Amino acid sequence: MSSVFALGLNHNSAPLDLRGRFAFSLEQLAPTLLGLREQLSRRQAQSQPEAALVSTCNRTELYVAGAPALVKPTIAWLAEVGGVGSDALMNHAYVMEGGAAARHAFRVASGLDSMVLGEPQILGQLKQAVREADQAGTLGTTLHQLFQRSFSVAKEVRSSTEIGAHSISMAAASVRLASQLFEDLSKIKVLFVGAGEMIELVATHFAARTPRHMAVANRTLERGEKLAGRLGAEAIRLAELPQRLHEFDAVISCTASSLPLIGLGAVERALKTRRHKPMFMVDLAVPRDIEQEVAQLDDVYLYTVDDLSVVVQSAGEKRQAAVQQAEAIVEAGVQSFVHWLDQRHTVPLIQALNQQTEDWRAAEIARARKLLAKGEDVDTVLEALSRGLTQKMLHGSLAELHASEGEQRLQLAQTLSRLFLRSSSKPVSGESGESGEEH
Known part of the structure; x- marks a missing residue:
């Protein structure tokens, strides 16, 4: 299962000299991303991971969408680029995955993670980084969603809070x-x-x-x-x-x-x-x-x-209220992105199920047409078609149920009851009466 993670170091986590080792000019972003992707593709043969690189005077951050197993090789690659050991890098770096990575990206875009709280410059730098990744061909659907949502969150923070209007230092x-x-x-x-x-x-x-x-x-x-x-x-x-x-x-x-x-x-x-x-x-x-x-x-x-x-x-009290309001907007954006990410994980399964049922349907239709061509009774053919479809749909589930034992069988029975007996008020053996409710 693929996910999204952020690896970076910033003005809060790393001294200037160390940040300087990981600074990339605009011209270096595309070749650097392609080098990282080539390195990571060897670890994830099924598909090429997505990657984007943000580099400013205050931060260098890598955003990667791919298998969780890619975190360690990404750390090793970045450490090698900076000429330091992985341990030395991680003494001053941070890694965030899934919702935490999204939260970080949204806070960065909104200026909540900046040295100058609420400053707008970082948003332009993020957009430039996304353009470079897109042109390099390393920006895929997941990171595109992450960054577009981060821009929307930043816009809402800017327009509906006074995060950039009050002084705090x-x-x-x-x-x-x-x-x-x-x-x-x-x-x-x-x-x-x-x-x-x-x-x-x-x-x-x-x-x-x-x-x-x-x-x-x-x-x-x-x-x-x-x-x-x-x-x-x-x-x-x-x-x-x-x-x-x-x-x-x-x-x-x-x-x-x-x-x-x-x-x-x-x-x-x-x-x-x-x-x-x-x-x-x-x-x-x-x-x-x-x-x-x-x-x-x-x-x-x-x-x-x-x-x-x-x-x-x-200005302090007003700014604190603005920060709390901004954090609430960020959190709502995070929950929405995590929900989208979870849905994406089920897309291949949904596609496979749709394809399987389409194959079954096509096979039964073909068989029915042959029987009709031979002069078989229409009602008899329709009966055979409906029985053929239902048997195909139930065969795998029933075979798994018969092959299972003990607790596994009970859990499988409860799952099948929720899937196939949703309108029934009669629970299967071992279930509570709640199994027939709509959720």
Whole structure:
């Protein structure tokens, strides 16, 4: 019996360096999928397994539809691709099967599993991954259903909840406030001062909105360059700040400096050069990175860590309600997909039963026509036809019943009673009276 499973590692389960070993460019997706499928086809000779690969800066995930026995060889293949051992990979990876795999896919598509909760970028990346798998010929009916349902769930989450509308962190709040000042964040230039964990998180939030330009200024240029490289941003020296400040519409700072790095005079000069075009500034540092007096300037919108705390707290309850609503939508989608998957497992049996009964019917019709051609009485021929059909349909079941013993025979008798005596109120020996009810 085939199933669907997901194998992956993400920003929660694996460090950046390890994720980097399993990063695939768009051009690499198709050949990588074909390589995996070729490897797995040797294990599943009956049919070729389906496969899709999602690779972003925060996650690499393989979705496979095939026999459950393919999980281990898939892990081994991915570990080999990344140049690590299977055990080392599984220390930071996760495997989910059936409904759990569907739940994960739906949560990913809805932005519930993202570093930036509710961000829409991952949905576009998922759709691109599906297109690549489809073009490579590795996307079959099961994965097609999984992903189309994930897109529908994501759309419902986006349209009927406020999952993307409320801030839940300092970083998300920074973006939220910036979007209130600037009509389109994709048209602004953003400067990040510092390269620590908080700036990295804020930068990730802003990067999801694809600003026109981003720059990272840090005391240690090497660390600044590392973060800038991941963001596709420019790295500048901290000493360049006074000369470059006027270029940026938004400035977010969080360093460990004991003294302010951005003074009133520097901001005043920047505003003059900008002809008083507004500047959005966020100071997440304690003590301050930006002099307190800057907040008094007419064309500067400066927020401190305390200001953002108020925004986060006011949005927290609404966001929690939105998350719960989104999870409920996801769960409904999972149940629907699992039901569809279960039905698919019975399709070959249904097809085989239909074919068998069609063969019986054709044989009895052919025999009846021969008898009629010989001049046999019509009623006699119809009687023979009906007896022939019923005997063929009951033969296998009765033969199994006669050949079975003990508990097996009792269970088989109960099954046959449910199948063939559904309208009868009279139970067979050993059954309760419930066997004749409709279910």
